[in-house]
Amino acid sequence: MTSIDIQQLTKEYGTRRAVDRLTFRVGPGRVTGFLGPNGAGKSTTLRLVLGLARPSSGTALIGGRPYAAHPRPLHVAGALLDPRAAHGARTARDHLLALAVSNGIAVRRVDEVLELAGVATVADRRIRTFSLGMRQRLGIAAALLGDPDVVVLDEPSNGLDPEGIAWIRELVRDLARAGRTVLVSSHLMNETAAFADHLVVLGRGRLLADTPMREFLDAHSTRRVRVRTADPDRLHAALARAGHTVARSGDGHCTVDGADAAEVGAVAAAAGVPVLELRDERASLEEAYLALTADETEFAATPLQEA
Numbered sequence: 001m002t003s004i005d006i007q008q009l010t011k012e013y014g015t016r017r018a019v020d021r022l023t024f025r026v027g028p029g030r031v032t033g034f035l036g037p038n039g040a041g042k043s044t045t046l047r048l049v050l051g052l053a054r055p056s057s058g059t060a061l062i063g064g065r066p067y068a069a070h071p072r073p074l075h076v077a078g079a080l081l082d083p084r085a086a087h088g089a090r091t092a093r094d095h096l097l098a099l100a101v102s103n104g105i106a107v108r109r110v111d112e113v114l115e116l117a118g119v120a121t122v123a124d125r126r127i128r129t130f131s132l133g134m135r136q137r138l139g140i141a142a143a144l145l146g147d148p149d150v151v152v153l154d155e156p157s158n159g160l161d162p163e164g165i166a167w168i169r170e171l172v173r174d175l176a177r178a179g180r181t182v183l184v185s186s187h188l189m190n191e192t193a194a195f196a197d198h199l200v201v202l203g204r205g206r207l208l209a210d211t212p213m214r215e216f217l218d219a220h221s222t223r224r225v226r227v228r229t230a231d232p233d234r235l236h237a238a239l240a241r242a243g244h245t246v247a248r249s250g251d252g253h254c255t256v257d258g259a260d261a262a263e264v265g266a267v268a269a270a271a272g273v274p275v276l277e278l279r280d281e282r283a284s285l286e287e288a289y290l291a292l293t294a295d296e297t298e299f300a301a302t303p304l305q306e307a
């Protein structure tokens, strides 16, 4: 199967390094979420992968070669980069037909992808009348036109309503299940956690994390409850009997690891212990991600994990 291999990839615009010595691999059969705050270098990396910009140094290969060196590139990789790129005066169908014809793709595939992307009913409307969400769907139809092994989507949820977002989630999961290599950029951690198996995080052009989603979740979404009562001894004993690990602090607070407020509240109520304060302390995934990207220097002290 086809993977994307990025080695020491660097792109400079004048004195500014948009992408800074990036090395990672995007493997088949899984969805890789590509995260980073605005300006982190995600779009530039994707443009380099797709041969739309030239690296200052390093390489970005798809299936072992630069994208442009593939004789039938749309069969190898399809991408949604900028949904505004489609010509507004054309109809959706004509836009896809032009792409199919110029890439030696069977014309019947146009109707298949229009259907697949949920834009078949508006296929004969001019693209300039499309909402951003419809343009996104059309861009996805174009990405899938060549039935490619590799699918690259830059912020595909932009402009989509909740139903559209759920559709994207299902689509990328299905593509990965079919063995494809799927790379999806976003700046939202929670959204990415809903569909990605693997996570690559950029900050200021540098690789901050390259980790299975599961490991990131396990490391960053630990549950913990903080509770305060007038009778810490009884609460502590009741929680210990219920199998919880309790840490006590001097000020009458306890913290209970691996539990949520509802569980601890139920134990306290059953034991007849009055609770003065009860609070979930789980750091949200979004917070973990923000902490990761907020201070690159601090994170650099943590060993990076390769895929």
Ligand SMILES: Nc1ncnc2c1ncn2[C@@H]1O[C@H](COP(=O)(O)OP(=O)(O)OP(=O)(O)O)[C@@H](O)[C@H]1O
Pocket: 013, 016, 017, 018, 036, 037, 038, 039, 040, 041, 042, 043, 044, 045, 187
């Ligand atoms: N053609 C260009 N000329 C000059 N600077 C550029 C160019 N393209 C990107 N940059 C700069 O490179 C940096 C990375 O931009 P890029 O668009 O790749 O980030 P991003 O992670 O995709 O951000 P966003 O989420 O905002 O799209 C930014 O500082 C941007 O201003």
